[in-house]
Structure formats: C-alpha cells, structure tokens
Amino acid sequence: MHPSILSSIVSSIQPSYIFTQPPWQIIPPSVLSHLRRRPALPLFILTTIPSHLLSGPTAERPALTSSLSSLSSAPSAPPFAVPRSSSNLENTERKRVKSRLKKLILRRPPLQALQEKGLIKDQVFGCHLELLCEREKNTVPRFVRLCIEAVERRGLNTDGIYRVSGNLAVIQKLRFLVNHERAVTTDGRYMFPMELVQEKLNLDDSEWEDVHVITGALKLFFRELPEPLVPYGFFTDIVETVSKWLIHTCLVLNMPPPNHNTLQCMCRHLRRVLEHSDTNRMTTQNLGIVFGPTLMRPEHDNGNMAVNMVYQNQAVELILTEFDHIFGTRGFS
Numbered sequence: 001m002h003p004s005i006l007s008s009i010v011s012s013i014q015p016s017y018i019f020t021q022p023p024w025q026i027i028p029p030s031v032l033s034h035l036r037r038r039p040a041l042p043l044f045i046l047t048t049i050p051s052h053l054l055s056g057p058t059a060e061r062p063a064l065t066s067s068l069s070s071l072s073s074a075p076s077a078p079p080f081a082v083p084r085s086s087s088n089l090e091n092t093e094r095k096r097v098k099s100r101l102k103k104l105i106l107r108r109p110p111l112q113a114l115q116e117k118g119l120i121k122d123q124v125f126g127c128h129l130e131l132l133c134e135r136e137k138n139t140v141p142r143f144v145r146l147c148i149e150a151v152e153r154r155g156l157n158t159d160g161i162y163r164v165s166g167n168l169a170v171i172q173k174l175r176f177l178v179n180h181e182r183a184v185t186t187d188g189r190y191m192f193p194m195e196l197v198q199e200k201l202n203l204d205d206s207e208w209e210d211v212h213v214i215t216g217a218l219k220l221f222f223r224e225l226p227e228p229l230v231p232y233g234f235f236t237d238i239v240e241t242v243s244k245w246l247i248h249t250c251l252v253l254n255m256p257p258p259n260h261n262t263l264q265c266m267c268r269h270l271r272r273v274l275e276h277s278d279t280n281r282m283t284t285q286n287l288g289i290v291f292g293p294t295l296m297r298p299e300h301d302n303g304n305m306a307v308n309m310v311y312q313n314q315a316v317e318l319i320l321t322e323f324d325h326i327f328g329t330r331g332f333s
Contacts, residue, residue: 123179126224129258139261143178143201147218148269150203155211156272157279162219162290166212174208174217177201222294229263230296230315231255238296239311248318249326263295264327267319274320288317 124132124143132141155161181201203214222229230238234251241248252260270287277283292312319326 123181125175125179125221126226128226129229129262130256133258133262139257140265141221141262143221144218144262144265146201146203147214147221148265150208150214151211151218152269152272153204155215156276158211159280161211161273161280161282162215163282163286164212166210166214166216168216170208170210170213171216171220174213175220178217219290219294228296229259229266231259232299235296235298238315239308248315248322252319252326263319266291266295267323267327270320271323284317284320285313287320288313288315292316 124141129141133139136142151161178201208214228235234255237251238248241251252263255263270291273280273282273287274284292315293309295316296312298308
C-alpha cells in the first residue's frame with residue numbers, strides 16, 4: 001500500500017486528529033508488510049487505534065512519538081482481530097456443505113437393504129421373473145408381450161432391429177414409466193386393479209415411435225433380471241450340450257413355467273424377425289450375438305467370458321433353428 005493512500009485513509013476516518021509523524025514511519029515494518037498483503041485490513045485496524053495515540057490540532061494532546069510496536073508488547077492492548085475475506089468465507093462454506101453431503105451419502109443404506117426391508121419394491125425392471133409373473137397372474141410378463149406386439153406391428157422390416165441401439169434417455173424414461181405404472185404393496189401385490197390405472201402404458205404413443213427404443217427397453221428388461229431368463233442351474237448344461245438339440249429340449253422343458261414360457265414367447269417372436277431378414281438384415285447369427293449374453297449368463301465369472309459368450313450365442317442359434325423340436329411338446333398360457 002502506498003504511503004499516500006494510508007494517510008488519506010487516516011484523515012478520512014479521524015478528521016479531527018493528525019499524526020505527529022507519518023503513519024508509515026510509526027507503524028512497524030512487519031505490520032506494514034502485512035497490511036500490504038491484505039488490503040482489506042487497514043480500515044479496520046486504523047479505526048481501532050486508541051484516541052490517546054493520536055494528536056489533535058491543539059497542544060493538549062501528547063505527541064505520538066512511540067511506534068505501534070509498543071502496542072503489541074503492552075499486556076493491556078488487545079491483539080488486532082483479523083477479519084476473514086469473503087472468498088475465504090465462501091470456500092469454508094463450500095467445504096462444509098461438501099462434507100455434510102458426503103456424510104449424508106455415506107449414511108444412505110444400499111438399495112438391496114431397502115429392498116430386503118420391503119421399503120422399495122422392484123415392480124417390473126429388476127424384479128424376479130417368478131414373482132412378477134405371480135403378481136400379474138400370467139407366465140409371460142405383460143411388458144414383454146406389449147413390446148413383442150409393438151415390434152411385430154411396425155418393426156419387423158426395420159433395418160438392424162434389435163442390433164441398433166435406441167436413445168438411452170428415452171429408454172430410461174420408458175423404464176421409469178413401466179416401473180411406476182401401478183403401485184405395489186409391501187407384500188408384492190398390486191394396490192389397485194388394472195381398470196383403475198389412469199396412465200396405462202401405450203407403446204403406440206408418438207413418444208415411443210422409434211422402434212429401437214422399444215427393443216432397447218426389452219433387452220434391458222432381460223439384462224436386469226436378478227436371475228437370467230435361462231436360470232443359472234441350466235447354464236452349464238446348455239453350453240456343454242450346445243450341439244445336441246434333444247438334450248436342449250429336455251433342459252428347456254424342465255425350466256420353471258415362467259422361464260420356459262417367456263423363452264418360448266421370445267424365441268417365437270425372434271423367428272418372425274428372421275422371416276423378414278431380407279429387409280431387416282438380421283440373421284440367426286446376428287440374433288444369437290445380441291441375445292446370447294442377454295438371455296443367459298453364468299452365476300459366477302470364472303474368467304472365461306469370451307468362451308462363454310461363444311457358447312451363449314450358439315445356444316440361442318440352436319434354439320431358434322430347432323424351435324419346433326424344442327418347444328413343440330409344451331405350450332404356454
């Protein structure tokens with residue numbers, strides 16, 4: 001701080017008093033250097049200087065000949081209070097808020113704990129297939145049937161159907177709507193009958209006009225099943241007998257009814273997609289690549305992901321190729 005600026009500040013604060021010596025001569029160098037580093041301090045400090053250290057225009061006031069260093073050594077003089085700048089206050093407040101938010105997030109219970117306590121119910125996405133079918137009183141989930149019907153009405157000739165990804169934001173919006181279409185009680189039952197639902201899911205709405213959004217949501221439904229459509233207990237046997245459709249038939253027939261009937265419904269639909277392969281360019285191999293990891297996966301990753309993926313793809317290809325032999329002896333309700 002320039003000496004002239006310091007003098008002007010002093011004169012504006014105490015116009016009836018004057019220093020007998022220039023301020024930059026009576027203030028210790030250490031204090032001056034501190035004031036130069038913190039320009040917000042001089043006003044505060046100078047306004048707190050005791051009046052007896054200042055000399056008025058008359059001779060009654062003692063001359064100010066001692067330096068301010070005597071103030072720091074005097075036991076009765078209080079230490080100068082250093083105010084915190086606004087930027088420091090903002091930084092401190094920001095750190096305090098971040099710390100509280102971090103503690104709040106760490107204290108939040110995980111989703112699995114809330115589900116175990118019954119506070120959160122997985123209504124469609126992420127719900128166990130058997131529980132969902134029991135709630136809907138059907139062996140094929142309603143959402144799966146709605147997606148299949150929508151695709152077969154207006155998407156069988158779409159190029160790259162099921163291979164091309166849809167808009168993820170719109171898919172998540174559809175997922176949210178499906179999960180909140182009907183309220184679920186704590187014991188897993190629907191709170192109101194379907195007739196009383198005000199906003200029913202309509203996949204023919206213009207909001208879902210992109211068929212890739214519907215196919216993307218259907219694939220997401222199968223990927224989020226806690227246990228895949230082909231149960232864990234059947235995975236090893238299916239991939240080990242991938243070239244023997246007769247053993248495949250026995251394995252598929254022994255699946256629980258919701259798994260068997262949903263797999264049958266989905267594979268029948270994929271067969272219809274194959275019938276339009278000239279226009280949609282989706283072959284059996286392409287559908288096997290898409291739905292192999294989607295419909296089945298091992299319970300524990302043993303490091304053979306690439307090998308398992310090959311078997312998963314071939315298993316889906318075999319089911320689609322030998323569909324009539326595998327599902328010919330058992331229908332679904």
